[in-house]
Amino acid sequence: MTEPAPFFELLPGAAESPVLLHVPHSARAIPEDVRDGIVLGDAALERELDHITDAHTAEIAGRAAELAGLTPWRFVNRLSRLVVDPERFPDEREEMTAVGMGAVYTRTTHRDELRPAGTDPEPLLARYFRPYAEAMREAVAGRLAATGRAVVIDVHSYPSEPLPYELHGTGPRPPVCLGTDTFHTPAELTEAAREAFAGCGETGLDSPFAGTYVPLEFYGRDARVGALMVEIRRDTYMSEPGGPTHAGLDRLAGALAALVDAVRPPA
Secondary structure (H helix, E strand, C coil): CCCCCCCEEEECCCCCCCEEEEECCCCCCCCHHHHCCCCCCHHHHHHHHHHHCCCCHHHHHHHHHHHCCCCCEEEEECCCCCCCCCCCCCCCCCHHHHHCECCCECECCCCCECCCCCCCCHHHHHHHHHHHHHHHHHHHHHHHHHHCCEEEEEEEEECCCCCCCCCCCCCCCCCEEEECCCCCCCHHHHHHHHHHCHHHCCEEECCCCCCCCCCCCCCCCCCCEEEEEEEEEHHHCECCCCCCECCHHHHHHHHHHHHHHHCCCCC
């Protein structure tokens, strides 16, 4: 597997749109030299990618962008989260480090060894994590400069049955889980998402996954940056764990487009 150039992509939307659809976990690509540091055999790695990848979420975001009345911007990771996970804290704030799944994973979804425990994360953080974080910061800053507001909508998916790595897997697993933040997720954004996804089944809050992604420069500091995580249960649009899509994808893409359209540009 070779490294895409670039390994992330900012896809422009309408100049007046404040919305940035962020798709961090949809890809399976792993550069060959990074693959060399992973201890799994090829078949086991493919199985792990089936479980860990938010399959087809880039397609959902792409279709939503096409359907929306005002085209949102999209920021898409073109590498697997097994390279680095751009949504983790790169330091001791990250709770997933407890199960070997901080910014650089050393354990799999089933808590087996992925990389040797003593792996130094710094080379991967320098090569992938920090450039990605800076590019996302610039993308959000661009929406703020253009519109006075930025709304980051994270597009994720999760399995219908909990995997061993999940720290909070015993709670509800609704068709659509909305991850929120007390500072960056205003009530009207949550309500707009509930209305947009009403036709896709039950919508829950912060279970089994909670929180949002905001670049650290703005996190907890700039209320002009809104954020919401949309976690879609995989059986609602695809065959698990890593199979093809079915008709549910179109329904979800339409719902996401409706959410995008509910986020109006600043007056």
